[in-house]
Amino acid sequence: MSSPSPTPVRAIYGFVLYLAAYVIFVVYVVWAYVPDTWLDAVGLSYWPQKYWAVAVPCYLCMxxxxxxxxxxxxxxxxxxxxxCMDLITDEFSQAPNRENIRDDNDTPPLADISISEVNRKLYLQEVIPEEH
Incomplete structure (x- = not known):
């Protein structure tokens, strides 16, 4: 069973991702702001066009x-x-099970109630005739 508590492996993965994010950001900033002539002088000759330094973040924002x-x-x-009948019942529906209830004051287990039973409880009240 996995837990969200910190473990040494998670700490290492987190630290590596932290460093990788900073390295990628520094490479992006160097590519975006340093002129191509300087990059060619250092030996970094193949880079995408500077247009993509602006276009990719704009596309990601959109x-x-x-x-x-x-x-x-x-x-x-x-x-x-x-x-659709799937809104009423589907393969995951659970019928009410009263076998596990020992006392009438116990809370029944979680289950799906059929729409006919809901309508019966809500709308079919016993009508008492008025006396005239």
Missing amino acids: LWVLAYPAWFGYIHLCTAPLD
Whole structure:
């Protein structure tokens, strides 16, 4: 069973990721701000165009901004329509089981209640005739 507590392995992975993030950031800043003539003089001749130093962060920001509406739309596409029988019961439904209840004051175990039983409890009240 895994736990979120710190372990030496997690500490090492975290430290390596921390260092890698800083190295990648330094390489990015050097590529973005140092002129190509200086990079060629040092021997670093193959780099992508400087355009991508600005374009990639802009694209990533827009991807981040558009991710929420895209996820929202995906959830709506995956949701069953209101007349689908899967909204009432599906393969994960659990019928109420009263066998484990010893006393009427015990809390029943977690279960799904059928829609007909819900309607019966909510809307079908015993009608008492009025006396005239």
